[in-house]
């Protein structure tokens with residue numbers, strides 16, 4: 001297991017060394033400018049994506065509702081698509097590496113084959129780790145909400161098998177799985193298919209925030225729940241996964257990280273590192289939040 005000792009902040013995820021365990025979670029950086037700003041910040045690695053095969057505008061209208069104690073979002077993974085990132089990733093990796101930080105690339109396919117294709121693209125273009133985002137709840141196609149892949153152990157292993165040989169260690173990011181039996185089946189399928197690390201968790205699917213007039217705060221209606229309300233969920237998922245996985249498969253904890261105590265608690269239940277998204281969005285995407293969080297954790 002990879003829990004840093006209190007007097008040593010260094011850690012690693014899937015063999016990639018990190019100066020400390022605080023990461024930006026996927027969804028917080030898409031452009032060279034985003035990556036450059038994070039590279040200049042105290043974050044331990046720069047995570048870019050999620051990247052999809054085709055460019056996506058994301059969902060229209062209001063897509064993020066922040067409330068005391070939680071947020072609901074349905075951004076719909078806006079990004080410039082594989083063709084853009086095939087050219088841009090070497091530069092993004094260069095910007096992160098020049099600052100002494102690894103580049104983690106999150107990819108999201110619409111089939112297991114697409115996960116494989118995108119993982120190979122990322123691994124071949126300089127990613128130090130590739131994260132298959134199998135837990136995004138906010139993706140709609142032709143008026144239908146897409147299946148959340150991490151609820152199906154066969155899809156989890158299919159995506160990982162398609163990604164094998166990507167040129168960088170491959171991890172998966174899961175939706176919070178409330179059925180402990182299913183969580184065990186998904187963990188076993190991932191291990192059998194050679195997973196290098198697991199990120200837990202993505203947002204809780206299909207939450208609903210309302211405007212004062214009763215209309216949904218996010219225009220597509222439902223959205224993923226994140227922020228402080230997700231902390232006990234993330235702690236429970238990470239603790240269960242730590243018990244289910246072999247020691248050489250690291251867990252990255254995500255959900256409600258805002259304070260040094262949140263970092264400490266996730267590490268205490270076995271996370272090798274922690275990621276945050278909502279606290280960053282709520283801080284107006286100010287990368288200074290990573291320095292504040294580290295100072296609070298190291299106290």
Ligand SMILES: Cc1cc2nc3c(=O)[nH]c(=O)nc-3n(C[C@H](O)[C@H](O)[C@H](O)COP(=O)(O)O)c2cc1C
Nearest residue numbers: 025026027050133201202226227255256276277278
């Ligand atoms: C606005 C927003 C966009 C997100 N986009 C992505 C994404 O593109 N890919 C992904 O794997 N997770 C995405 N997430 C999920 C976060 O990475 C994280 O797993 C989740 O929000 C829980 O952490 P938090 O409570 O610190 O936000 C997004 C979250 C938010 C709030």
